[in-house]
Amino acid sequence: MxxxxxxxxxxxxxxxxxxxxxxxxxxxxxxxxxxxxxxxxxxxxxxxxxxQSTGLKDKNGVEIFEGDIVRYTWDMLSDVNATEKGKKVRISKVFWSDWRASWAIGKKCCNNDLFRYVINGNTVEVIGDIYTNPELLEVIK
Structure with a gap:
């Protein structure tokens, strides 16, 4: 690639x-x-x-880059923050995780492999990037 x-x-x-x-x-x-x-x-x-591009695309076919801000979901039926469809929604920036040796989402100290979220049926959607839309990350602070 x-x-x-x-x-x-x-x-x-x-x-x-x-x-x-x-x-x-x-x-x-x-x-x-x-x-x-x-x-x-x-x-x-x-x-x-x-x-840098991650080589992955979101649910709308938009290429995902380092520094993008994504909204993503995963199944957590028992979680109090779960949506009506039983999926919890989070917002995170995309970054390279040295200890994972892969693109990640979540927090630096506790993150998840972006590839896993894109391929396993959970929804990943690019909603902005950290330079032109930094206010999107303020929602989660």
Missing amino acids: KPKFRAYWEHTHQTSEVTEINYKGNWVCDEPYVVVDGRCDLIPLRECTLM
Whole structure:
């Protein structure tokens, strides 16, 4: 699988798909830069944040990236927070878990494998990302 990235550029407050990453620079930009879809600018790497694709898609077919905020469910019929269909709903950001060696959701100290949630029939839906929609995470604090 070829790694795929998205970049958040603080200058414009926009997230775009990365089409090229150059670590050497060139005569136009003498430092490492990225090229994003829909722009002709060479964005210095130090001015943006890269988010790697997990290679997974949510229930709507939207590709899930590191830094995305997802709403996900799992069966917990006895839980007081369960919905009418018996599934508990949570909101979390997507991040890389070193100790799991996989993409994860939940808390840093207690998290779950994102792959497991996507493939086992539980609902995972991208609802935003940590840069353009940080208020979505404030709901769970």
